[in-house]
Amino acid sequence: MATGHSAGGARDVRVHGSPLRGRGWLNTGGVELDLEDLRGKVVVLDFWAFCCVNCLHVLDELRPIEEKWSEELVVIGVHSPKFEFEKDPDALAANIERYEVTHPVLDDPELSTWSEYGARAWPTLIVLDTHGRIAANLSGEGHADTIDALAAQLTAEAEADGSLRRGPAPAVVADRVPQTLRYPSKVTTVDDGRLVVSDAGQHRLVVFEPDGSTVDEVVGEGRRGHADGEGEQARFAEPNGVLTLPPEVADEVGYELLVADSAGHRLRSVELGRSRLLRSRTTSVVGTVAGNGEQWMQGQPLPTGEGDPLDFALSTPWDLTWSHVLDRAVITMAGIHQIWTFDPRTGSLAVLAGTTQEGLVDGPLVSSWWAQPSGIDEMNDGTLAVADSESSAIRLLDPQRLTVRTVVGKGLFDFGHVDGSADHARLQHPLGVTVLPDDRLAVCDTYNGAVRLIDPAGADGQGSVVTVALDLAEPSDAVVGAPIDGIGQLIVVESGAHRLTWVPVAKAAERVLDEGAQRTSRPVTEVGPGTLTVRVLFTPPPGHKLDDSLGPSTQVSISTTPTSMLTSGSGTSTALERTVVLDPAYSDGVLHVNARAASCDADPSVEFPACHMHQQDWGVPIRVVDGAPDVLDLSLLG
Numbered sequence: 001m002a003t004g005h006s007a008g009g010a011r012d013v014r015v016h017g018s019p020l021r022g023r024g025w026l027n028t029g030g031v032e033l034d035l036e037d038l039r040g041k042v043v044v045l046d047f048w049a050f051c052c053v054n055c056l057h058v059l060d061e062l063r064p065i066e067e068k069w070s071e072e073l074v075v076i077g078v079h080s081p082k083f084e085f086e087k088d089p090d091a092l093a094a095n096i097e098r099y100e101v102t103h104p105v106l107d108d109p110e111l112s113t114w115s116e117y118g119a120r121a122w123p124t125l126i127v128l129d130t131h132g133r134i135a136a137n138l139s140g141e142g143h144a145d146t147i148d149a150l151a152a153q154l155t156a157e158a159e160a161d162g163s164l165r166r167g168p169a170p171a172v173v174a175d176r177v178p179q180t181l182r183y184p185s186k187v188t189t190v191d192d193g194r195l196v197v198s199d200a201g202q203h204r205l206v207v208f209e210p211d212g213s214t215v216d217e218v219v220g221e222g223r224r225g226h227a228d229g230e231g232e233q234a235r236f237a238e239p240n241g242v243l244t245l246p247p248e249v250a251d252e253v254g255y256e257l258l259v260a261d262s263a264g265h266r267l268r269s270v271e272l273g274r275s276r277l278l279r280s281r282t283t284s285v286v287g288t289v290a291g292n293g294e295q296w297m298q299g300q301p302l303p304t305g306e307g308d309p310l311d312f313a314l315s316t317p318w319d320l321t322w323s324h325v326l327d328r329a330v331i332t333m334a335g336i337h338q339i340w341t342f343d344p345r346t347g348s349l350a351v352l353a354g355t356t357q358e359g360l361v362d363g364p365l366v367s368s369w370w371a372q373p374s375g376i377d378e379m380n381d382g383t384l385a386v387a388d389s390e391s392s393a394i395r396l397l398d399p400q401r402l403t404v405r406t407v408v409g410k411g412l413f414d415f416g417h418v419d420g421s422a423d424h425a426r427l428q429h430p431l432g433v434t435v436l437p438d439d440r441l442a443v444c445d446t447y448n449g450a451v452r453l454i455d456p457a458g459a460d461g462q463g464s465v466v467t468v469a470l471d472l473a474e475p476s477d478a479v480v481g482a483p484i485d486g487i488g489q490l491i492v493v494e495s496g497a498h499r500l501t502w503v504p505v506a507k508a509a510e511r512v513l514d515e516g517a518q519r520t521s522r523p524v525t526e527v528g529p530g531t532l533t534v535r536v537l538f539t540p541p542p543g544h545k546l547d548d549s550l551g552p553s554t555q556v557s558i559s560t561t562p563t564s565m566l567t568s569g570s571g572t573s574t575a576l577e578r579t580v581v582l583d584p585a586y587s588d589g590v591l592h593v594n595a596r597a598a599s600c601d602a603d604p605s606v607e608f609p610a611c612h613m614h615q616q617d618w619g620v621p622i623r624v625v626d627g628a629p630d631v632l633d634l635s636l637l638g
Contacts (some may be wrong), residue, residue, distance in 0.1 A: 008407075014133035017045075017126070020076070020110035023089065023278055026096055029172030033104060035074070035132045040165025042073040043128040044147060047119045049082045050095035050222065051390065051447075053316050053334050053372050054141050055123040057295060059099055060263060061144040063272050066103065066169070069151045072158075074169040077105035080114040080288035082122065082520050083429055085447035091474075094496055098201055100181040100224075102173045113524050120634060121618045130158040130165070130237065137635040140616030146541035153542060176224070178214065181206060181498045185240040186319060186432070186477040187491060188257070190272065191247065195269045195479070196257060197500065198239040205239065205259070210493060213499040219274055225262050226293060231284030232248035237264035241319035241376075243329055249322075253344045255287065258329055264289035267317060267331070267342060285505060290314065290342055290349050295335065295496045298356070298596055298613035303349040309342065312349060316596065318374045319477075321431075325382035325399040326352075332386065339365075339373060339386070339397065352413040353397060353404060357557070357594055358617050360391040360411050365402045370395075371412055374433040375477065380439050384395065387443065392426065394433060394443060394454055407441075407456050409464055411561060412619055413520035413590065416550035417448045419512040422463030426517045427452065432477035434490065436505065442468075442490055444475040451475060451492065451503055452459065453510065462552070466510040473497035524621045526628035529584060534558060536576045536595040538636045545598040547611055557594040565589040582624060593618045595636050 017035055025032055035043075046062065048055035062075055077096075081087045096105055108114055117126050118137075125143060128135040128152050136150055158164035176182075183201030188383065190196060193210035205219025225235035240262035250256040257270035260636040267290035273282045289310035295316070296302075303312050315335030323330045328343040330352065338354030353365035361369035375387030384397040386404075393409020408425045416426030428453075432444030441454040451469040473496030480487035481502060488505040536556055542547055546553040552574040560566050569580030576595070594617045601609035618634055 014135055014185050017132050017134055019032050020106050021112045022106040024107050025171055026093060026105040026107060027171050028104045030525050033170060038074060039132055040163055042129050042130060042151050044073065044075045046075055047078045047079055047114055047124040047127040049080055049086055049122050051082055051086060052122045054189040056099060057141045057335065059101060061141065065144060065147055070168065071166040072155045072164065073151050075103040077101060077103060078108050078113050079105055080108050081109055083447050084518060085428060105170050109570050111523060120614055120620055130163040138637050141636055143610065149542045154577050179498060183495050183498065184493050185495060186242050187479050188242045188244045188500040189479055190244050190256065196242050198242050198389060200238045200240055201334065203236045203238060217284060219270060219286065228287050231286060234286035236261050238262045243320035243322060246322060249344060258320055260320055260331065262316045262318055264318065265293055289344065298615045299598060302351050305348045305350040309347045309349040319376050321342060321376045323378055325385060325401055330376060330384060332376050334372045334374050337370040337372060360393060360406060360409060363403060365404060368404050377435045379435050385433045385435060385441050388431040389429050389431055392428055392430065394441060396456065403573045407454060408465060416517040417513060417515040418517050419465045419467055419514065422454065422465055426466035434478045434480065436480060442478055444478055446474050446476055449473060451490065454525050458533045467505045467513050468505055468509045477490055477499050486607045522621055524623045525631060526625040527622050528628045528630040529582060529624050529626060531581055531630060533577065533579050533580050533631045534593060535631065535633045536578060536636050538597045540599040545602040545604055547598045553598045554597045559592045561590040587624050589622055591622050593634055597636060
């Protein structure tokens with residue numbers, strides 16, 4: 001379908017949006033909505049998937065806009081699943097609650113509305129004016145200022161032509177009732193045997209006695225936010241990873257836990273309270289040790305080990321472990337597809353691996369690509385095992401050679417539930433990995449609801465995978481528990497069931513399953529053979545201009561899977577339009593395009609103009625067909 005030429009472009013060139021079609025609606029009290037119901041409102045269609053960390057960023061970006069323009073604007077989430085698990089309506093309802101989505105959501109498991117609006121990436125935002133016409137098409141995250149400006153512009157237009165209809169959004173959201181755990185995420189043990197669980201859905205930590213059911217303490221007020229101080233007054237924002245520091249490090253720094261405060265984009269310190277014989281219990285104390293609370297965006301500095309860690313922006317830190325080789329904490333920075341390190345003693349913060357580009361590229365850490373790394377643990381020889389969730393992969397990072405290799409996983413769009421040789425095995429969005437005493441890896445295979453065991457070496461040196469537990473509700477992390485009757489145990493965070501579950505790791509429980517390898521099913525774009533012109537469409541937001549003050553304002557990188565599908569035109573350049581040549585030996589593949597564009601305030605009277613870096617990664621499935629178009633348009637902001 002056609003789209004408007006520019007953000008908030010001329011009204012006479014705007015085309016009407018397509019009907020909103022899907023399986024059903026959530027957060028509407030059972031009411032089916034259509035565009036006619038929304039006439040008179042500025043509408044933001046948010047095409048998202050709950051697996052996608054960048055989509056979660058957009059949810060947070062939209063919250064203040066929804067509050068500011070509560071009478072004039074309505075956000076409609078269009079859930080467009082990437083993984084098979086995300087097509088489950090119960091899973092979608094649970095994750096809408098998990099991430100506190102309060103606007104109406106259209107369940108679009110067959111990508112019907114996604115296709116009608118020409119979406120090609122998660123997330124994509126389409127802005128409609130009060131007449132239901134497309135005013136803007138934005139890919140990626142970081143568009144809050146643009147949407148705010150569009151809301152002001154489109155509201156003014158609607159007031160002028162009399163079409164504006166003020167009033168609350170048509171949303172109906174159930175009340176949340178407090179409970180012991182709500183969508184917990186990660187778990188760690190402390191030296192006295194207590195279990196500390198990140199209660200992400202209630203923005204706090206819950207400390208259990210070793211039995212895993214008796215609550216010893218709750219750390220955090222239970223409301224989203226940021227506040228340091230004593231445990232009852234502290235605030236977190238969707239905390240995930242929790243790391244128990246080595247005792248000698250904890251003694252030196254004065255706290256024993258390091259917490260990945262994911263939606264707060266910070267690392268938090270916690271000194272746990274303890275009961276004392278014949279004396280009053282000590283109080284838990286929470287602090288902030290890294291991160292300024294802003295989400296890192298392209299153009300901002302990345303840490304190199306120098307400077308104050310509180311001055312740097314982070315991006316959804318998700319999990320942590322301690323590296324005895326590096327002698328510091330290692331953090332999966334899921335929001336920008338990197339691995340970072342942090343030394344609690346010196347405050348040194350640095351990037352260890354990743355370029356910020358999303359994908360599955362092994363080799364030297366400095367040039368490696370990652371895809372939302374969400375779980376990490378240290379093996380006996382110091383190797384770091386990483387659950388790279390969006391590529392459904394388990395990868396091994398060597399902190400001595402500074403390289404990474406993939407044990408299980410093929411790419412961003414390949415997943416499934418297949419055991420056997422590691423080379424052919426498939427996972428589905430794993431969020432946790434735990435090293436067992438025998439150096440096998442217990443993987444919380446989250447979207448398969450399973451615990452899988454990976455032997456990286458295997459009896460034949462090739463690596464092998466088995467399944468040891470099924471029918472779990474979104475397992476997201478585990479720690480090794482004490483054996484029961486001589487059988488090893490895993491204490492698993494069963495996030496979707498809001499509980500800890502003991503899973504035996506017994507030889508008799510191991511099974512080799514093959515439920516099939518799958519690929520993400522998205523509409524394939526047909527292109528003609530030979531030369532293909534790729535155009536990234538970008539129009540600066542209202543009041544902005546392209547910024548060349550610090551060098552070229554645009555950058556586009558193009559590659560394919562398989563890599564040899566392009567005979568020329570791959571690589572990086574500053575042009576937003578490029579011609580590539582397709583190898584006739586291939587009929588199908590994925591075209592990967594990464595685009596960046598910098599824009600700043602256009603008003604010359606502004607002494608210190610506000611600037612912004614716009615970025616998006618596309619992975620477009622293509623099929624070569626005679627007579628198909630030889631031009632592919634991708635809208636970064638248009």
